[in-house]
Amino acid sequence: xxxxxxxxxxxxxxxxxxxxxxxxxxxxxxxxxxxxxxxxxxxxxxxxxxxxxxxxxxxxxxxxxxxxxxxxxxx
Numbered sequence: 001x002x003x004x005x006x007x008x009x010x011x012x013x014x015x016x017x018x019x020x021x022x023x024x025x026x027x028x029x030x031x032x033x034x035x036x037x038x039x040x041x042x043x044x045x046x047x048x049x050x051x052x053x054x055x056x057x058x059x060x061x062x063x064x065x066x067x068x069x070x071x072x073x074x075x
Contacts, residue, residue, distance in 0.1 A: 002035050002051040002052060002053040002058070003034040003035065003051070004029075004034065004035065004036065004037055004049075004051045008051070009027050009029070009037055012027055012037070012049060012060060013025065013026060013027045016039070022041065024041050024042040025039065025040070025041055026039075026040045026041075027039060027040070027049065028040055030048070035050060035051050036048050036049060036050040036051065037049050039062065039064070046064055047062055047063055047064030047065070048062075048063050048064075049061065049062050049063075050063065
């Protein structure tokens with residue numbers, strides 16, 4: 001299991017805020033799980049970022065589920 005350190009969380013959050021031009025993005029540690037963080041926008045949970053370390057390389061994978069009901073509400 002790859003643990004996400006507090007410094008990584010700060011860097012990831014700053015990166016997401018910059019790339020999406022949205023200061024309302026925040027990352028929050030998950031309870032009982034150390035390899036991922038919750039992604040929050042303006043107080044609403046939208047997904048999870050997982051840390052993956054393989055062959056000396058580190059990557060962060062963003063997973064966001066979109067429900068069909070959410071698509072109907074935005075149309």
